[in-house]
Amino acid sequence: MKHVLSSALCCVLLLLSTPALADSVIVGTVTSAENKKPLADVVITATSPNLQGEQVVVTDANGNYRIPQLPPGVYTLRFEKESFRLHARQDIQLRLDRTIRVNVELLPESFSELIEVTSSGSRPLIDLGAIGRGISNFFGGRGRASAPGNTSAAPPASPPPPPPPPERTAPLPQQPFADMYFKSYGVNPTIDTEEERFSTFSVDVDTASYSMARSYLERGALPDEQSVRVEEFVNSFDYGYASDPESPFSVHVEGFPSPSRKGYHVVHIGLKAREVSRVARKPAHLVFVIDVSGSMNIENRLALVKRALRLLVDELDERDRISIAVYGSTAHQVLAPTSAADKHKLMSAIDRLQSEGSTNAQAGLELGYAIASEHLREGGINRVILCSDGVANNGITDADGIWERVRKQAARGITLTTVGFGMGNYNDVLMERLAQVGEGNYAYVDQLEEARRIFVQNLTGTLQVVAKDVKLQLEFDRQAVVRYRLVGYENRMLAKEQFADDRVDAGEVGAGHSVTAIYEVKLREPTPSFATLRIRYKAPEGGDSRLMEKQLPSSLLRTAYGSAAPPTRLSYVAAAFAEKLRGSYWVRSLSWAQLSSLWEELNEPLRDRPDVRELGALIRNAQALDKRTDRFEQLEPVFTMDFDRVPVIK
Numbered sequence: 001m002k003h004v005l006s007s008a009l010c011c012v013l014l015l016l017s018t019p020a021l022a023d024s025v026i027v028g029t030v031t032s033a034e035n036k037k038p039l040a041d042v043v044i045t046a047t048s049p050n051l052q053g054e055q056v057v058v059t060d061a062n063g064n065y066r067i068p069q070l071p072p073g074v075y076t077l078r079f080e081k082e083s084f085r086l087h088a089r090q091d092i093q094l095r096l097d098r099t100i101r102v103n104v105e106l107l108p109e110s111f112s113e114l115i116e117v118t119s120s121g122s123r124p125l126i127d128l129g130a131i132g133r134g135i136s137n138f139f140g141g142r143g144r145a146s147a148p149g150n151t152s153a154a155p156p157a158s159p160p161p162p163p164p165p166p167e168r169t170a171p172l173p174q175q176p177f178a179d180m181y182f183k184s185y186g187v188n189p190t191i192d193t194e195e196e197r198f199s200t201f202s203v204d205v206d207t208a209s210y211s212m213a214r215s216y217l218e219r220g221a222l223p224d225e226q227s228v229r230v231e232e233f234v235n236s237f238d239y240g241y242a243s244d245p246e247s248p249f250s251v252h253v254e255g256f257p258s259p260s261r262k263g264y265h266v267v268h269i270g271l272k273a274r275e276v277s278r279v280a281r282k283p284a285h286l287v288f289v290i291d292v293s294g295s296m297n298i299e300n301r302l303a304l305v306k307r308a309l310r311l312l313v314d315e316l317d318e319r320d321r322i323s324i325a326v327y328g329s330t331a332h333q334v335l336a337p338t339s340a341a342d343k344h345k346l347m348s349a350i351d352r353l354q355s356e357g358s359t360n361a362q363a364g365l366e367l368g369y370a371i372a373s374e375h376l377r378e379g380g381i382n383r384v385i386l387c388s389d390g391v392a393n394n395g396i397t398d399a400d401g402i403w404e405r406v407r408k409q410a411a412r413g414i415t416l417t418t419v420g421f422g423m424g425n426y427n428d429v430l431m432e433r434l435a436q437v438g439e440g441n442y443a444y445v446d447q448l449e450e451a452r453r454i455f456v457q458n459l460t461g462t463l464q465v466v467a468k469d470v471k472l473q474l475e476f477d478r479q480a481v482v483r484y485r486l487v488g489y490e491n492r493m494l495a496k497e498q499f500a501d502d503r504v505d506a507g508e509v510g511a512g513h514s515v516t517a518i519y520e521v522k523l524r525e526p527t528p529s530f531a532t533l534r535i536r537y538k539a540p541e542g543g544d545s546r547l548m549e550k551q552l553p554s555s556l557l558r559t560a561y562g563s564a565a566p567p568t569r570l571s572y573v574a575a576a577f578a579e580k581l582r583g584s585y586w587v588r589s590l591s592w593a594q595l596s597s598l599w600e601e602l603n604e605p606l607r608d609r610p611d612v613r614e615l616g617a618l619i620r621n622a623q624a625l626d627k628r629t630d631r632f633e634q635l636e637p638v639f640t641m642d643f644d645r646v647p648v649i650k
Contacts, residue, residue, distance in 0.1 A: 025094070026067040030079060033105040038063025042081040042106070048073040048094075054636060070136035072096040078189070079104055080585075082261070082309050086192050086483070106592035109482060109543075132591070134620035153358030177424035181390075182226035185490035187584050190520070198496040201489045202468040202506035203271075203515045204229075207217075208420060208432065210236040213581060214422055214614075215446035217621045222628075227428060233574045234516045237611060239567040241272035241514050248274055248467055249535060251550055255557035256564040258520060259598060260576065265557055267519040267570045269362045269474075269533065273466050276511035281460045283319035284381035285337060286312075290353060290366035291388035292326045297355035303419040305387045308419075308451035309350050315459050316340035322347055327364030328357030337375045348550045361388065361430075362402060369405070372414045381463050382414045387433065390420060390427030403437050410439040415508070417462065419454070420444040432479050439468065439508050461510035467537040469506040469545065472517065473499045480523060480530040480554065485586065487518040487575050499536060502545050509537075518575045520586070529553045566603045570612060573599050577619055583628070592623035 030042045044065050046055040050073030073093040084106040089187065094100055117209060191199075195609055204236045209232035215225035244250035252270040259266075288309065295300040313322070317340055324335035335349040368384045376382055406416060416438025418431040423446075435442035447450045454462055476484055486493075494614040498504040509515060523530070535548040558564050599607070599616045606612055 024070045024072055024094050024096060026070060026075065026077070026094065026102060027099060028065055028102040028104065029063045030065065030081075030104050030106060031063055032084075033107045034458045036105075039081060039084070039106060042079055042084075045078045046070070046075055047078075047082075051075075064595075066477045070094060072098075077102060079106060081106060083263075084108055086190060086195075086557045094264055113648050126142060127534070129352070156646065176216075176221040176428075180224060180227070180423075181427040181429050182224050183429045184226040185229075187582070187586070188486050188488070188490055188493075190485040190586075192483050193476050193481050196496075197476045197478055197481075198473060198499075199476070199484065199486050199519070200471065200473040200494045200496050200499045201486065201517075202492040202494060203472060203509060204231050204237055204489060204492050204507050205509060205513050205515055206232050206432070206435070206442040207236045208232060208428070208442045210579075211444040211446050211450055212420075212428065213578075214618060215444070217618050218446075219423065220625065222622065222625050223581055225582045228578050229491070230575050230578040230582070231490075231492070233516070234488065234518060234571050234576035235514070237570060237574055237615075239270055239514065239571060241270050241438045243272045243275045243512065245274065247548070248537065248546075249548060251533065251548075252536075253533070253552055253556050254564055254568045255521075256561045256572075258570070259561055259594070260587050261520055264520045266572050267521055267552075267557070268516065268564075268571050268619070269472075269519070270514060270516045271472075271509075271535065273461075273509045273512060276460055276464055276466065278460060281464050281511070283321075283377060284316070284382045284383065284463055285323070285372065285375055285377045286316075286381075286463075287323045287325065287368045287384045287552045288370045288519065289364045289384055289386045289388075290324065290326045291328075291359060291361070291364065291386075292353060292355050293328045293357055293359035294355060295359065295389055295422070295425050299424075301389060302353060302355055302452070304421055304448065306341065306350050306353055307448055308387075308445060308455060310347065311448075311451055312455040313340060313343055313346050313454050314460070319370060319373070321377075322346055323375070324353075325364060325367045325371060326353065326627075327367070328355070328362050329360055330357070331360060331363035331367040335373065338369070345611070350555050361390075365402060365406070369409050369414060373409070376414070377413075383440065384409075384414060384416050384438070385461060386416065386418045386431075387430070388418070389422040389423065390418075390429075390431040403433075404454070406434065410437070415465070416440045418442045439465075439505075441508070441510070458510075460511075461513045464511045465508045466511045467509045467542045468540055468542065469502070469504075470509050470515075470535065470537040471499050471504075471506045472515075472538070473534040474519070475532045475534070477527060477530055477532075479525065480527040481521050482524045483522045485520045487520060487586075489517065489581065499534070500545075502538070516571055518571060523557075527554055530557070562601070566606045569598070570602055572608060573619075574601070574615065577615070577622070581622060581625075592619070593628060595619055596623065 026046065030039045031037060032039055040059055040061045040063060042059040044057050044059070044067070046067050050071045055067050057065050057067055057068065072095050075094055077089045077092060079087040087104060087106055089104065092100065092102065207229060209229040211228050213223040241252050242250060250272045252272070253268065255265045255267040258264040290305060292302060304395060316322070320340040321337040322335065322340055323337045325331060325333050334352065338345055340346065365386065372382050372384055410416065416434060417440040418424065418435040420428070420431045432442050443454050445454070473496070492507070494504065523532070529551045531552045533550045533552055536545045538545050561569065573595065576587055576590060580590065580592065580595060596619050599619055602612065607616065
């Protein structure tokens with residue numbers, strides 16, 4: 001029944017999200033402003049409030065492009081090509097059953113001004129603008145209005161532009177696992193510092209996306225491109241950062257020439273939160289809310305949950321309490337708050353867990369929060385841990401009905417961690433959003449070793465938060481950096497005004513946790529420093545935010561890839577692996593064989609580490625499985641059109 005309802009819901013959503021076919025078209029030619037020659041392989045992205053998603057095409061060998069079957073509305077076009085300045089054209093008015101021509105001349109990066117020709121098509125002729133109009137401020141203030149789920153934050157001074165559209169490879173021929181629910185947040189563009197020099201985002205210490213990809217690949221399938229979040233791949237690895245006992249965060253920065261983007265440097269930025277010893281960790285009350293519905297009885301999901309709980313119980317001590325609530329068609333308490341020292345009672349309760357009924361996730365969460373609230377430990381750790389496949393077919397069918405309640409409980413100090421299990425009939429979107437709103441973290445357990453990493457190796461960091469609402473902002477020096485791109489964090493982007501706004505929610509960081517971000521930057525000329533890094537955070541108990549600020553000297557940028565430290569290079573390999581899996585335009589020149597070679601170039605002690613050795617195996621698996629045609633080749637316009645029939649104003 002659950003499968004039928006989920007499938008029906010998916011079909012309804014698909015029907016609702018499919019726009020009616022329209023006969024409006026945007027066409028044009030892209031040429032170089034320097035020599036007037038046509039430019040092939042320019043990526044053109046069309047976005048509009050009336051367009052579900054986006055339309056992406058590339059120019060052919062003659063510089064021509066065509067974007068067909070568009071609904072009428074106001075459009076923005078973005079033109080991107082390596083070695084040329086980014087260009088965005090806004091406020092394009094497209095009427096029903098009209099063809100509009102937008103011709104653009106792109107400037108090489110060495111040029112100082114843009115010359116643009118814009119004109120329109122038949123039935124009737126529409127004037128789109130004049131020669132000499134400059135680059136728009138499309139990239140100014142880039143970022144979402146707030147972190148997902150945040151409805152209480154005040155809007156920024158000026159509304160940020162819409163998020164960048166997805167840039168994906170051609171769809172996989174078939175999806176091997178039914179009813180897997182994911183959401184694409186697009187792929188960050190490269191941004192000109194003349195348009196916007198600030199890059200602002202909320203931190204993310206989740207790792208679920210990497211574990212999910214591993215689960216796909218080990219079952220002989222490429223992961224769904226929408227499931228790949230680059231930052232969660234990068235943050236799945238330990239880069240050996242040293243913590244600073246005198247500071248809430250230590251900062252580790254290094255850069256090197258990009259192996260995949262000629263003329264760019266990769267900049268690795270790592271933060272390490274202060275350590276808290278096991279003895280110094282606060283006492284905890286953990287309320288496990290466990291999905292025992294019928295779907296949890298397949299693929300040993302519930303069995304893996306029980307094994308994971310056994311690992312956790314062995315790591316806790318007499319300071320800690322555990323409660324267990326389960327939900328199927330209804331929710332009920334299995335274990336009242338019990339000392340972790342009473343291991344026999346805890347293990348017995350775990351052993352009694354069995355599958356039952358449909359999935360009333362709302363009832364389960366409400367019961368879990370009620371138990372946590374009634375037995376709140378003042379000054380301690382109060383956390384609800386949801387173990388589920390995320391699918392709900394009874395009571396609540398999405399998270400919208402409980403966002404506010406989860407947020408209010410987090411404000412009281414009861415945080416939420418979500419731990420996902422299972423392939424097929426799995427809702428990644430719901431599990432991630434719940435963890436974000438609940439000020440916790442999201443993990444995915446595909447094997448017992450992953451449970452050991454979460455509940456044993458990283459237990460203190462998983463449980464004890466040392467910094468709340470952590471935001472990062474990089475201000476690039478325009479004299480040093482021409483362009484930049486943040487790799488990943490698409491669903492954590494913030495407007496620059498939100499950095500100093502304490503009403504805007506952001507990510508939480510646990511004791512000893514590390515956060516790593518990867519940038520690609522194109523340097524202009526040598527300068528003493530290339531950027532300023534700012535970190536804003538609150539104490540675990542809240543209050544006003546605090547600010548850390550560090551200059552990033554250019555001496556941190558190495559002259560060769562091989563000169564960078566092996567852990568720095570590992571972060572790039574992890575990021576490039578994710579980019580390849582999600583079909584990012586920005587790694588189109590990096591082959592699987594080249595990526596495998598970059599992994600081979602890591603020094604032997606690092607390559608022999610079990611998690612790094614596993615990464616190499618996953619890269620080889622993906623290489624063998626990837627039969628996709630490059631979407632930028634596949635989407636090259638294939639059409640016959642008489643351009644003389646579309647008038648052009650010169």
